[in-house]
Amino acid sequence: MAIDKKSLKKMFPHLYNELETGEVKVPINAVRKNPLEAEEAAMGVECECDEEELVPCTETPDKLRHFNPSTVDFIRRCDTEAQAEEIISYLQKKSEITKENAEQMRCQLKQKGVRSFGPKKEENHYFREGGIY
Numbered sequence: 001m002a003i004d005k006k007s008l009k010k011m012f013p014h015l016y017n018e019l020e021t022g023e024v025k026v027p028i029n030a031v032r033k034n035p036l037e038a039e040e041a042a043m044g045v046e047c048e049c050d051e052e053e054l055v056p057c058t059e060t061p062d063k064l065r066h067f068n069p070s071t072v073d074f075i076r077r078c079d080t081e082a083q084a085e086e087i088i089s090y091l092q093k094k095s096e097i098t099k100e101n102a103e104q105m106r107c108q109l110k111q112k113g114v115r116s117f118g119p120k121k122e123e124n125h126y127f128r129e130g131g132i133y
Helices: 005-011 013-021 035-043 071-075 081-093 099-112 125-129
Strands: none
Touching (some): 005 013, 071 099, 081 099
């Protein structure tokens, strides 16, 4: 993917300035071979890894780290069919779901209702799922 200087300057003005002037604001002075150790250091968490150990020392602390909600996840937050329809329309417009998939969901919504997609996900649902709340 090629990007011209004008677009780069507009999207990333500070990065563009650093590239042009050569003045680095955040120095990179170390490299970590263990990705979990690097992530924990960035988060300010002490890692109990052996310095020579190259395998992860702990499991990922939160199971939802790479979770990407689906259309159904969004619909399960809705209270009304109108809200669910709005979500379906928006995701179809953004091409995140196909027209066929959207029509199938609309049909299910009209025939069986919003709760046919699953029970309502209440406030702080993902915090409770992740063990944070």
